[in-house]
Amino acid sequence: MPLFMDTHKFEGDMPDDQEIAEAHQADLAAQGQHGVRFLRYWVSRDAKVVHCLVEAPDAESAARVHVETAGAGPNEIYAVEERS
Numbered sequence: 324m325p326l327f328m329d330t331h332k333f334e335g336d337m338p339d340d341q342e343i344a345e346a347h348q349a350d351l352a353a354q355g356q357h358g359v360r361f362l363r364y365w366v367s368r369d370a371k372v373v374h375c376l377v378e379a380p381d382a383e384s385a386a387r388v389h390v391e392t393a394g395a396g397p398n399e400i401y402a403v404e405e406r407s
Contacts, residue, residue, distance in 0.1 A: 324360075324378045326405060327385045329397035333371040340366070343373060349392040350375070357384050357391075376403075 338346070343366060350361045359379035366373050375397070379385035386396040 324380065326362075326403050327377045327379055327382055327400050328403045329375045329377060329385060329389070329400040331373040331375070331389075332398045333373075337366075337368060337371050337373075346393055347375075350388050353388050353392050357388050359385050359388055361388070 337343075343364075347361065347364055354361055357379075359377055362376045362378060364373060364375045375389075377385040377388075382400045382402070386400055390396045
């Protein structure tokens with residue numbers, strides 16, 4: 324299944340670590356309804372950004388989960404390929 328990286332950019336204060344973890348748990352709870360799988364997420368407080376790595380049939384399916392769970396989709400989403 325294709326991989327996507329989505330980016331959530333924050334203006335002003337970012338959510339705290341607990342809020343970010345809760346948002347990720349909400350995504351995990353909803354992912355099966357959309358045929359996607361959230362794999363990992365990264366937080367950069369300096370850049371005020373959260374990145375999520377998602378397996379999904381398409382970018383729209385991945386973004387739809389965030390819209391459902393948080394009320395808004397990512398600022399950016401793009402296909403990525405895993406390399407070692």
